[in-house]
Amino acid sequence: MKLQEADAKSLLVSQSLPVPPWAVVRTPSDAREVARSFFASGAEKVVIKAQVLVGGRGKAGGVRLAADVHEAEEVASAILAMDIKGIQVRKVLVAPAADIVAEFYLSCVLDRGARKVLFMGSAQGGIDIEQVAADEPDSITYIHAHPHLGLLDHQARLMAFELGLGAHLAEVVAIAKGLYATMIANDADLVEINPLAIVHERAADGSIVERLRCLDAKITLDDSALSRHPGLEALRDLDEEDPVDVEARTQGISFIRLAGDIGCMVNGAGLAMTTMDLVKRAGGQPANFLDIGGGAKADKVAQAMRLILADPSVKAILVNIFGGIARGDEVAHGLVEARTQQERTVPMVVRIVGTNAELAAEILEGSQGIQLADSLDGAVEAAVAAARAYRDAVGADGGAGR
């Protein structure tokens, strides 16, 4: 689960990391008011940033500066009207613009190959780290945290000196350890500070001082660990989720909506991906990824069918079940039940093999609109043909109005 910048920053603050103040607002007038308070506390400019989970918001124009309250309102208004990669911007983060001297990159990420937490840093901050890795691989320092001892002080010091931040040693060590602590405390897959910046700030006596500040943050949480962090589940941004995805998750069905018109219902993630791939290879377009999971009882099959049919572009359904733990007859009963409850019917191709496949065939034999298939390739071909025939018969709108 990806977190919005503001939520990621809050988690950093909980680990005592230095993050400048910010506010999240949903309207231009609120943006103006929080900007006013930042200007009143001495900010020369404010930065206004779209809060969306997709990358590339800066390039899309979703991050802009404003020099006074009126400009802040205008900029917020413009950003709140934006659509970034298909995501409607619903809120913006407003913060005092930092007076940046230098930018760095710092992150902790799950290293799958090494099976350790990887602590990464670079003096090339503020830009996409994958680009840095491609262009200047030597500018990145990689340090593995110890699985039981964690990130040690000497490792944090090593990073500080490698990044040329020796003059800020104590600050870097504190930030590095706080970064790692954020990863562990929240079961994150990734905690990224980019940029970590040296900024000029005005001290209490009026003099200008250099400080390290976390100006942007990105956190991805381990979905498998969310159950032990109920507070984090509440940070899920439902604004950016397809309601069907939300419904699927509550039912324990793994579902991802795609752009095509052939609905897929499969048991097992690998087989579900394979089914999608084969649909595409046969000239069709999968409408979704759907893994009904192990067991696959009749009621779950019926729920999955409702999820698929909620997408009006679906013109055919391909059911591919390899019975192991899942029993073919259970799935078949679920399909028949779902069929009776459906508000609209589209052609369905069903392939059930493995445990109780013969029983499944008996149950489905003669069912209106259900075509049985033996092989996976054959089932895919049949589903692609069925979608094409249905499209031709009903017209380009796919009969969305039943």
Next chain:
Amino acid sequence: MSILVGTETRLLVQGITGREGTFHAEQMHAYGTNIVAGVTPGKGGRTALTANVPVYDTCWRAVQETGADTSVIYVPAPGAPDAIVEAVSAGISTVFCITEHIPALDMLKVIPVVESYGARLVGPNCPGATSVGQAKVGIIPGSIHKPGRVGLVSRSGTLTYEVVQALTDAGIGQSTCVGIGGDPITGSSFVDILALFAADPDTDALVLIGEIGGDAEETAAAWRLEHLPDTPMAAFIAGRTAPPGRRMGHAGAIISGASGTAVSKIAALEAAGVRVAESPSEIPRLLGEAGVRPD
């Protein structure tokens, strides 16, 4: 003799009295697996299955009394990391963890403990392993196999069954089929299992079933090129059409930025001389082209 499990395996089932544990213990027993003990804390002294398998409260006691050397875990995620450590510290040398949804950071801590005991962990979130005609440990249906000399390793469950069925239907038998699991952090990698197959006199050809996410397939390709360049080998990679940044069911199946794509994995495998199928049904033919004959 195949790999990981066989006729000599003395299996301990952790979570044997649970719903999943009971069902699969029966299936494993019916396949001929030698189940010597079960463990469920608080249910020691009972017996499980029609085979009268003794149930113990602790792995330590189970190992002491039965000489169990392999365990399979059907314990729910919150208790599974502890169950792994309990098994290896009791002296179990090979642990299969079927449980899914174990937090990755838990596994990071558990894996070095397993290694410190010199034990091997397969999984978590895996279907287990079957040495055809000898023993099955986990949840792979026993009926799909045919004995033979092809070793199979996979990150998947039902996709594995699909490929095994295709091999069996084509008359190509298997030595051992192993699922290493769909999580980002697993106890055994493709390379770990390929190395076991390389040392197995009963395995002559290999099938690798990979998917998007991580770089385990690329690492396996490099390993093959160095260690087994002449062994007939076919592969299938799931997720060619998966959208980037989305987790495709398995916790580990995600394209992050430019890494973990099917394109990269297929290119690496092909460069290592592995024949990569576009559909599971093509694998028997590709093995045939590499010189594998039906059994």
